[in-house]
Structures are given as C-alpha cells and as structure tokens.
Amino acid sequence: MVNAAQLHEVIERRLVTPVKGDQSQVGMYEEQFRAFTNDSKAAGPSWLRHMREQGMARFAELGFPTAQRGNERWKYTNVAPIARATFAPAPTGRMTAAALTKLAFWNKQWTNLVFVNGKFSKTLSSEMAGGVYAANLADALVSQPDLVRSHLGKYASLASDAFIALNTAFLRDGAFVSVPADTVPTAPLHIIFVTTKTTAEPTVTHPRTLIVVGNGSKVRVLESYITLVEDSYFTNAVTEIYVGNSATVDHCRFMVESPMSYHIGMTRAYQGQDSLLTSVSFSTGTAIARNDVHANLDAPGSTCVLNGLYMTTGQEHLDNSINIDHVKPHCTSREYYKGILAGQSRAVFSGRVVVHQDAQKTDAVQEDKNLILSEGAEADSKPSLEILADDVKCKHGATAGQIDLDTLFYMRARGLDVETAGSMLIHAFANEIINTAPIEQYREYLRDYTEKLLPEFKFVAPE
Amino acid sequence: MTTPPNTISRQTGVSQQDYKWGFDINIDSDAVPKGLSEETIHQIVAKKGEPEWMLEWRLRALRHWMKLKQEEPTWAYISHPPIDFQDIIYYAAPKTKAGPQSLDEVDPELVTAFNKLGIPLQEQKQLAGVAIDAVLDSASVATTYKKTLDKYGIIFCSFTEAIKEHPELVKKYMGSVVPYTDNFYAALNSAVFSDGSFIYIPKGVRCPIELMTYFRINLANTGQFERTLIIADEGSYVSYLEGCTAPIRKQNQLHAAIVEIIALDNAQVKYSTLQNWYPGDKEGKGGVFNFVTKRGKAMENSKISWTQVETGSAITWKYPSVILQGDNSVGEFYSVALVNNYQQADTGTKMIHIGKNTKSTIVAKGISAGHGNNTYRGLVRFMPGATNAKNYSQCDSLLIGDKCSANTVPYIEVKNSTARIEHEASTSKVSDDQLFYCLQRGMSSEEAHHMIIKGFCKGIFNELPFEFAVEASQLLRVSLEGAVG
Numbered sequence: 001m002v003n004a005a006q007l008h009e010v011i012e013r014r015l016v017t018p019v020k021g022d023q024s025q026v027g028m029y030e031e032q033f034r035a036f037t038n039d040s041k042a043a044g045p046s047w048l049r050h051m052r053e054q055g056m057a058r059f060a061e062l063g064f065p066t067a068q069r070g071n072e073r074w075k076y077t078n079v080a081p082i083a084r085a086t087f088a089p090a091p092t093g094r095m096t097a098a099a100l101t102k103l104a105f106w107n108k109q110w111t112n113l114v115f116v117n118g119k120f121s122k123t124l125s126s127e128m129a130g131g132v133y134a135a136n137l138a139d140a141l142v143s144q145p146d147l148v149r150s151h152l153g154k155y156a157s158l159a160s161d162a163f164i165a166l167n168t169a170f171l172r173d174g175a176f177v178s179v180p181a182d183t184v185p186t187a188p189l190h191i192i193f194v195t196t197k198t199t200a201e202p203t204v205t206h207p208r209t210l211i212v213v214g215n216g217s218k219v220r221v222l223e224s225y226i227t228l229v230e231d232s233y234f235t236n237a238v239t240e241i242y243v244g245n246s247a248t249v250d251h252c253r254f255m256v257e258s259p260m261s262y263h264i265g266m267t268r269a270y271q272g273q274d275s276l277l278t279s280v281s282f283s284t285g286t287a288i289a290r291n292d293v294h295a296n297l298d299a300p301g302s303t304c305v306l307n308g309l310y311m312t313t314g315q316e317h318l319d320n321s322i323n324i325d326h327v328k329p330h331c332t333s334r335e336y337y338k339g340i341l342a343g344q345s346r347a348v349f350s351g352r353v354v355v356h357q358d359a360q361k362t363d364a365v366q367e368d369k370n371l372i373l374s375e376g377a378e379a380d381s382k383p384s385l386e387i388l389a390d391d392v393k394c395k396h397g398a399t400a401g402q403i404d405l406d407t408l409f410y411m412r413a414r415g416l417d418v419e420t421a422g423s424m425l426i427h428a429f430a431n432e433i434i435n436t437a438p439i440e441q442y443r444e445y446l447r448d449y450t451e452k453l454l455p456e457f458k459f460v461a462p463e
Numbered sequence: 464m465t466t467p468p469n470t471i472s473r474q475t476g477v478s479q480q481d482y483k484w485g486f487d488i489n490i491d492s493d494a495v496p497k498g499l500s501e502e503t504i505h506q507i508v509a510k511k512g513e514p515e516w517m518l519e520w521r522l523r524a525l526r527h528w529m530k531l532k533q534e535e536p537t538w539a540y541i542s543h544p545p546i547d548f549q550d551i552i553y554y555a556a557p558k559t560k561a562g563p564q565s566l567d568e569v570d571p572e573l574v575t576a577f578n579k580l581g582i583p584l585q586e587q588k589q590l591a592g593v594a595i596d597a598v599l600d601s602a603s604v605a606t607t608y609k610k611t612l613d614k615y616g617i618i619f620c621s622f623t624e625a626i627k628e629h630p631e632l633v634k635k636y637m638g639s640v641v642p643y644t645d646n647f648y649a650a651l652n653s654a655v656f657s658d659g660s661f662i663y664i665p666k667g668v669r670c671p672i673e674l675m676t677y678f679r680i681n682l683a684n685t686g687q688f689e690r691t692l693i694i695a696d697e698g699s700y701v702s703y704l705e706g707c708t709a710p711i712r713k714q715n716q717l718h719a720a721i722v723e724i725i726a727l728d729n730a731q732v733k734y735s736t737l738q739n740w741y742p743g744d745k746e747g748k749g750g751v752f753n754f755v756t757k758r759g760k761a762m763e764n765s766k767i768s769w770t771q772v773e774t775g776s777a778i779t780w781k782y783p784s785v786i787l788q789g790d791n792s793v794g795e796f797y798s799v800a801l802v803n804n805y806q807q808a809d810t811g812t813k814m815i816h817i818g819k820n821t822k823s824t825i826v827a828k829g830i831s832a833g834h835g836n837n838t839y840r841g842l843v844r845f846m847p848g849a850t851n852a853k854n855y856s857q858c859d860s861l862l863i864g865d866k867c868s869a870n871t872v873p874y875i876e877v878k879n880s881t882a883r884i885e886h887e888a889s890t891s892k893v894s895d896d897q898l899f900y901c902l903q904r905g906m907s908s909e910e911a912h913h914m915i916i917k918g919f920c921k922g923i924f925n926e927l928p929f930e931f932a933v934e935a936s937q938l939l940r941v942s943l944e945g946a947v948g
Contacts, residue, residue, distance in 0.1 A: 004834050004867050385870060398875050399886070402883075
C-alpha cells in the first residue's frame with residue numbers, strides 16, 4: 001500500500017489532471033488563433049509565440065472542463081453554456097473617462113491602466129510615476145523583455161487548466177506592473193478591463209495581468225472588471241502575482257460584469273519568504289462567473305489573506321474557488337468568504353488548503369458564510385483541508401442560513417421596522433469583509449457601492 | 464482495566480503488538496469457484512436454495528455492475544492496486560449439516576472459534592442481554608435468543624432465512640434505500656450478497672435487548688458480501704450492534720456490504736459498529752478492503768443514529784447516511800476513525816434533508832498515525848422543501864507523527880433559505896502542553912497519549928452501548944501501539 005505522502009500525490013494528480021471536456025468550439029478558437037497569429041502587429045518575440053502555440057495546443061487537447069465525472073474542480077459549475085457558445089474576438093471599443101467614473105472606482109491620482117475590450121487605452125491610462133513600472137504588456141515586451149519573460153506564464157500553469165491555456169493562446173496585451181526592490185510607489189495602481197460592445201454577436205476577451213513585486217517592496221493594486229452593456233460576452237481573465245521576499249501586496253478585485261455575461265477569472269500568486277499578500281475580492285453574479293484563486297506559499301514565513309464578498313441575485317451563478325498550498329513551514333493563511341444570495345441565484349464556494357509534509361507550524365483558517373435571502377437561491381460550500389504535517393493549527397468553518405430571527409427581534413423591539421433592521425444586518429454582514437479591503441479609498445467606494453445594491457437584496461420576514 | 468465478559472477482544476495470548484484476532488479457524492467451507500459471471504449467481508442461488516425472484520434480482524444487479532465496466536469510483540482519497548474481481552471467491556459457507564436447531568448441533572470447531580473471539584455462545588443467555596446472530600464467512604450459523612424475541616413478534620434472523628420466511632417484507636424493502644444502481648460496490652453486493660441479518664420490529668415494540676451480529680472473514684480469498692436490512696415499524700425502537708474481525712491474510716480481502724435501515728413514522732433505530740478487520744501489517748501488506756454502503760431512510764418523527772468506531776481495514780470506504788424524508792425526522796452520525804501504519808480511511812456521512820423541521824448532527828473524530836491517511840468526507844444537503852431544517856457538523860482530526868495525513872472534505876448544499884447549517888473542523892496534533900502536564904504527573908508518554916486520545920474520542924464513546932464503549936477504548940490503544948510514546 002502507498003503511504004500518506006504518496007497517496008496525496010495520487011490525489012493531487014487526480015484533482016489537477018483535467019478530464020477531457022467539451023471540444024465542440026475548439027475549431028472556432030483555432031480559427032481565431034490562426035487569424036491572430038497571422039496578424040503581424042501581434043507577433044512579439046519568438047518565446048511568446050511558442051508559449052501561445054503551447055496554450056492553443058493544450059486548450060485543443062482539453063476542451064472546456066464540462067465532464068460530469070472526475071471533474072471535481074468544476075463540480076458545482078457547469079461551463080457547458082460557455083463551451084457551446086460562439087464568441088467573436090471583441091472589436092475595438094470606445095470609452096470616455098466620464099463614463100468610466102460611473103462604472104467603477106476612479107481616482108485620477110492613482111496610476112491607472114485602462115483596457116477597453118482587451119485593448120490598451122493610452123488616453124484613459126496614466127503616465128508611470130513614483131518608481132513603479134506600469135504599462136501594457138505589449139510595450140513592456142519591448143522595453144522590459146527579460147523581466148517579462150522571466151515571470152510571464154510561470155505561475156499560471158496551462159497544463160492543468162483549459163481557461164488559462166486559452167487565455168495564453170490569445171496573449172497579446174494586458175497589464176504589466178513591476179515594482180523594483182525596496183520601493184513603495186506613492187500612488188496605488190488601478191487596472192481596469194472594461195467591455196463595451198458594438199457588434200450583435202457575443203464577443204470574447206482574454207485579459208492578462210502580470211504583477212511582479214521585488215524584495216522588500218510594497219504595492220497596492222486594484223483590478224476592476226466592468227462593463228457598459230447588459231449583453232452576453234465572455235471575459236476570460238488571468239492574473240499572475242509574484243510577491244518577492246519580505247514584500248507586501250495589497251490586492252483588491254472588483255468584478256461587476258453584465259448579468260448575461262460569462263466571466264472566468266484566474267488569479268495565481270507565488271509568494272517569497274516572509275511576504276504578505278492580502279487579496280480581497282468583490283463579485284456580483286453573472287450568467288456564469290468564477291473567481292479562481294490559487295496562492296502558492298513556497299517560502300517560509302509567508303502570509304496570505306484571501307477574502308471575498310459575493311452578492312448574487314436573479315438567475316446568476318457565481319463560483320469562488322480559493323486554494324492555498326502551504327509548501328514551506330511557518331506560513332499563515334486566512335480565507336474568509338461571505339455571500340449574500342437573493343432571487344433564484346446560486347453561489348458556490350470551494351476552498352482547498354493543502355498543508356504539505358514539510359510545512360510544519362502552519363496556521364490556516366478557512367471560512368465561508370452564506371446569507372440566503374430568498375426561496376429558490378442555492379448555496380453550495382466545500383471548504384476542504386488536506387494536512388500532511390502534524391505540528392499545525394488548521395481549522396475551517398461554513399455556515400448558511402437566513403437572518404437570525406432573534407437578532408431581528410432585538411432590533412424590532414427597539415423600534416426599527418423589519419426592512420430597516422434587515423438591511424442594517426445585511427450591510428453589517430457585508431461590512432465584515434469590506435473592512436478587510438486593504439486600500440482605504442476603495443474600501444469606502446465599495447461600502448457605498450454595496451449599499452446601493454441593497455434594495456435588490458431585501459430581507460423578507462417569514463409570516 | 465477489567466475486560467467485560469462479552470467483548471470481541473477476549474485476550475488470546477497473542478502479542479499485543481500484533482493483530483490480536485489473527486488466527487485461522489479450520490472449518491470446512493462450501494465455496495463456489497473463483498470468478499463472477501451469471502453462472503456464479505446461479506450457483507449462489509442454488510447453494511442457498513433461493514427462490515426465482517431473488518435470482519432475477521441478483522442478475523439485474525450483476526448486469527448493471529457489468530455495465531459499469533469494472534470502473535471503480537475514484538473520487539475517494541484512497542489508492543490501491545487494481546482489484547481483480549475475477550480472482551475472488553464470491554460465496555463460502557461453513558459446511559454444516561442442515562440448519563442447526565440448537566447450539567449442540569453447531570460444529571464444535573465453530574463454537575471454539577466463537578469462544579476465541581470472545582463470543583461465548585453457550586453462555587449467551589447469562590450474558591448482558593445481547594442476542595448474537597453470528598455471521599462467519601457469509602452464512603449465518605446460529606441465532607440465539609430467538610424465543611425472547613418471538614414473544615414480541617420481533618424478527619431477527621439471517622437474510623437467507625428472511626427470504627424464505629418473510630419474502631413479502633424482503634421484497635418490499637430490499638433495495639428501497641440502497642438500490643443496486645446506487646454505486647459500483649452496491650451493485651456488486653446486490654448481485655452476490657451471501658447472507659446478513661434481517662430485523663423487523665413490529666409496530667410500537669421497543670426491542671428489550673440490544674441485537675448484535677458478528678462478521679468475520681475466514682476463508683482465504685473470499686470476499687464478504689453481507690447485507691443487512693432493518694425495518695423499524697411505526698413507533699418501534701431497536702439498538703443494533705455490529706462487530707467485525709478478520710484473521711491475518713497476506714492478500715487483500717474484499718468486503719463490500721450494504722446496510723439498509725427503514726425507520727417508519729415515530730420509530731427509532733440506533734446502529735453501532737465496531738470495525739477491526741485486519742488492517743495489514745506494518746509494511747502495509749495485506750488487510751481488508753472495506754467498501755460499505757450504509758444508509759437509512761427516516762420517515763415522520765423518526766430517528767436514525769449511526770455510531771461507528773473504525774480502527775481496522777487497510778482501506779475503509781464508508782458513508783453511513785440518513786435520508787431525512789419525513790417531517791421532524793432526526794439523523795445522527797458519530798464516528799471515530801483511526802488509521803495507523805499504511806491504512807487509508809475515507810469515511811463520513813450524508814445527511815439529505817427532505818422533510819420539514821428535520822435535524823441532523825455530525826460529530827466525526829479522525830486520528831492519523833504512522834503513514835496512514837484519514838479523510839472525513841461528508842455531504843449535508845437541504846432540499847427546497849426542508850423548511851426550518853438544521854444541521855450541526857463538527858469534524859476534528861488529530862495527527863500523531865509527521866508521516867500521516869488528515870483531510871476534511873465537507874460538501875454543503877443548501878437549497879432552502881430557512882435552513883440553518885453550521886460546520887466546523889479543526890486539525891492539530893496532541894497538544895504539547897497537555898502532554899507535559901501528564902508527564903509531569905508521572906505518566907509514561909504512551910499512557911499520556913492514550914489518555915488524551917481517549918478524551919478526544921469521549922463524546923463518541925458515550926454514544927456507544929456500554930460494553931462496546933470499553934471495548935472501543937481498548938481497541939484504540941491496541942491499534943495505536945508503537946505509534947506513540
């Protein structure tokens with residue numbers, strides 16, 4: 001028989017090895033890929049062309065992860081509608097600063113990188129300032145080729161994921177942020193991917209972000225995925241974050257796409273020794289949305305905090321898959337996700353924390369709480385722990401339910417009507433996550449934003 | 464500590480370090496040849512003298528199993544060499560002359576064997592009110608306490624007998640909770656199951672004694688495929704105990720059982736298991752592969768409670784579940800699972816809330832030592848109609864040594880907004896502070912570990928019937944020998 005460590009290799013292989021899925025639209029993507037590679041403007045260096053080809057080949061091999069069996073990572077999210085739909089490459093879109101400010105957080109003092117339909121908008125973006133290199137990838141490939149090459153595609157493995165493979169195949173532009181060692185940029189960074197639509201048919205973009213933070217530096221980054229339209233389109237985003245030794249990354253992710261759209265967002269982080277990554281996500285639902293985060297604690301003493309708030313309503317589906325690998329000792333991780341569900345929506349949380357055999361003194365906490373406001377909404381939660389080291393402190397918890405009626409009674413007894421009391425409690429529930437967002441100005445924006453959403457998330461008292 | 468009279472671990476003089484229950488009983492076995500085909504089913508049915516409808520039922524299950532193309536499920540956190548399902552003897556019954564009427568007619572060798580096991584059949588009536596239906600390699604050999612039970616109209620007999628004597632009950636309930644299409648091993652069991660226990664508690668009867676069955680795998684290369692069916696009619700109560708042992712065999716022995724419980728309105732069923740099948744040796748050779756499907760269906764105001772102590776088997780794959788069908792029904796699952804050396808356990812429960820105001824409680828304690836791998840896997844599902852349903856789950860894992868692992872994989876699916884669910888789990892090692900405290904007071908490291916581990920499991924042991932509780936604690940100590948201290 002195999003021992004525990006060998007068995008875990010088998011489990012890992014089973015979980016990570018994707019099962020062949022839906023390949024019905026592979027031909028369409030291959031055709032788009034041929035058109036894309038024939039476009040001389042998109043060529044880039046030979047290693048990048050090779051990487052794209054690998055991505056395309058891997059995607060063609062895998063298809064979208066729709067398998068019913070042996071497809072644990074996508075157990076609660078059926079991506080068949082994405083796999084079967086046809087999408088055209090998004091055409092060039094137009095956007096004004098005035099329109100942007102209405103859609104998302106906006107601050108002129110920040111270093112902003114704006115992408116409209118996947119293409120970099122120089123006019124909306126800011127000039128680099130304060131010791132940070134922030135530009136679009138296409139430019140960075142020319143001015144910082146070695147740096148980009150040594151990090152791009154290193155953390156988001158296309159071997160195990162069809163969506164990453166597809167994103168890599170169409171890697172042309174995206175955001176690149178690089179902070180040299182021992183630097184603290186004065187202004188936070190804001191990377192915005194906005195979808196506008198000019199054609200009748202659904203479109204697809206493959207936004208890519210690479211954030212490289214040198215040893216001893218500290219950076220604040222906000223990523224926003226937003227839209228002007230209420231249509232069907234597909235955003236297939238990949239973000240790679242490298243956190244150097246003793247570096248700190250404060251990361252926020254704001255995802256408010258069209259309720260008709262598909263959004264798959266992959267975030268892959270690698271952390272150096274004694275580094276700190278705080279990543280707080282806010283998402284509303286779409287037709288199918290996935291926030292897929294994987295943090296690799298591969299050096300001793302690192303800490304990561306992955307929190308999130310999700311609010312779904314209507315027929316929306318939102319899946320948060322939050323994974324942490326504790327590879328080396330003395331690392332700490334915190335996962336705290338909270339969901340507010342209304343309408344007939346469905347929210348999924350799956351968290352997987354793996355503590356490897358060498359990762360002694362690991363301290364890991366994983367938590368998911370769901371507030372279900374209406375009949376017909378569904379919350380699925382799968383917080384899993386896999387532990388191979390013994391000197392560890394690990395725990396997880398999950399709860400689901402409606403507003404506590406005793407608490408409500410307490411508030412009503414003090415003269416508040418049901419509606420006010422309900423909305424106060426919902427707001428308080430959300431604030432627990434919002435308060436952990438590491439960028440202060442954005443935190444306030446988020447608080448206001450969620451408050452504006454609350455009329456859609458009403459508590460209906462039982463009779 | 465004194466060993467109570469009626470326990471499994473009757474000291475046999477074998478070194479405590481080794482598997483205490485490792486001895487062969489030389490009883491002639493009446494076995495069918497190796498392999499599985501429709502022919503095998505015909506042979507089993509012929510040997511057991513079963514009626515035509517059973518043959519059909521078994522064949523349907525076999526055909527379904529064949530359709531699964533011998534692809535065992537791979538989602539569990541277990542790994543083993545492929546099982547050659549054609550290299551297994553599917554039926555082996557001890558040769559006894561036509562059904563013994565009394566203990567005197569039972570093969571004396573068998574009685575000796577039971578005595579070695581600590582089941583003194585002859586002293587049964589003086590013992591702690593436990594009626595034992597001993598299943599030795601598939602066929603139920605002797606059933607005692609029949610008369611007492613008859614008085615209440617309680618049926619407690621072997622499955623084979625039930626097929627003959629109570630076909631209407633078997634037809635009505637067999638497969639109603641675990642259909643043969645349920646999973647790979649359930650299909651296999653449904654096709655080849657050899658024997659097992661059958662219990663029927665009539666309306667309003669509270670079973671006066673705890674019913675008990677023994678399972679023991681004896682013949683080399685046999686799989687044990689027993690099937691248990693418990694029907695608690697309206698307003699009845701029964702507590703059922705199950706103990707399992709297997710002698711040392713080099714090869715892995717397959718065990719694929721099914722337990723079905725039906726608790727009709729206002730009934731209560733308590734099912735306790737102590738499983739110490741042979742876990743394999745220190746290098747991980749041999750041991751039993753234990754693939755069990757246990758499930759209960761709880762109707763209105765009824766309650767089904769599973770308690771298990773799993774210390775044996777090379778592989779444990781077992782999820783005693785409750786379908787909370789009726790309003791106000793209650794499901795409980797209390798479990799201690801221990802792995803040492805190269806054992807693998809993937810065990811937990813499923814609580815499916817369908818009715819209103821249904822409640823379930825899950826308390827699972829996992830202990831990992833040696834190179835073992837222990838997984839809690841549980842599903843709690845609230846269906847849309849499960850208004851005001853509640854679940855509380857707690858899963859704690861204890862790690863002893865840095866070569867073992869502990870996993871917690873809960874699935875929570877909530878489709879009703881009034882549901883309330885809380886799940887908690889923690890994993891740690893034996894606290895250094897607690898150990899220091901004990902050592903400082905003069906305890907040996909082993910004693911201290913044992914005491915702390917016993918404390919860790921106390922909540923579960925409290926759910927066990929008394930004799931089993933003492934036994935379970937002893938079993939933990941023996942299973943962990945060499946791992947601590």
